[in-house]
Amino acid sequence: MSCFNSAFHKRVTKRADGLTLLELLMASALFVTFTTLLMQAFNMGFASIKDLETVNLAYYLAENKMETLINKPYDEIVGEAKAEIPNFLDYETEVVVSFPQNPNTKLKKVVLNLTFPKLGGGTRNVWLKTLVVNN
Numbered sequence: 001m002s003c004f005n006s007a008f009h010k011r012v013t014k015r016a017d018g019l020t021l022l023e024l025l026m027a028s029a030l031f032v033t034f035t036t037l038l039m040q041a042f043n044m045g046f047a048s049i050k051d052l053e054t055v056n057l058a059y060y061l062a063e064n065k066m067e068t069l070i071n072k073p074y075d076e077i078v079g080e081a082k083a084e085i086p087n088f089l090d091y092e093t094e095v096v097v098s099f100p101q102n103p104n105t106k107l108k109k110v111v112l113n114l115t116f117p118k119l120g121g122g123t124r125n126v127w128l129k130t131l132v133v134n135n
Contacts, residue, residue: 051119055126061085062114062126065093069110074134077108082115090117106134 019027065085069077080095096111114126 047119054116054119055124057088058091058114058116058124058126061088061091062093062112062128065095065114066110066112066128066130069095069112070130070132074106074108074132077110077132091115100131108132108134 077097078095079097080093082092082094085091085093092115094113094115096113098109098111099105100107100109108131110130110132112128114128115123116126118124
């Protein structure tokens with residue numbers, strides 16, 4: 001009986017070198033899964049970078065517009081209707097000027113709203129606010 005067990009044991013435990021079809025399929029499935037996850041991570045990273053670029057451009061344009069407004073003489077700082085920024089399609093600014101207390105204080109509140117396209121559709125807004133005093 002020990003001879004039978006020994007022969008059976010050798011036959012069962014003896015393996016040929018190489019991979020079985022099942023091992024190859026499992027390895028392929030794992031490779032495809034991890035590759036797909038990695039590609040999705042890269043795509044999300046690139047989308048985030050593009051979104052940050054549009055937001056950065058919007059803040060840059062808003063700051064430049066606000067700088068040009070507050071560098072004007074006090075009497076020339078007036079509200080502006082919504083208008084597209086030249087050379088930047090889909091970027092629009094609107095300026096609202098108000099007197100926060102009363103007109104005699106010579107203090108103007110300037111609110112700039114810049115609207116720009118959102119990645120994936122829709123729009124986003126950047127709001128800048130400041131106070132200007134007549135010296």
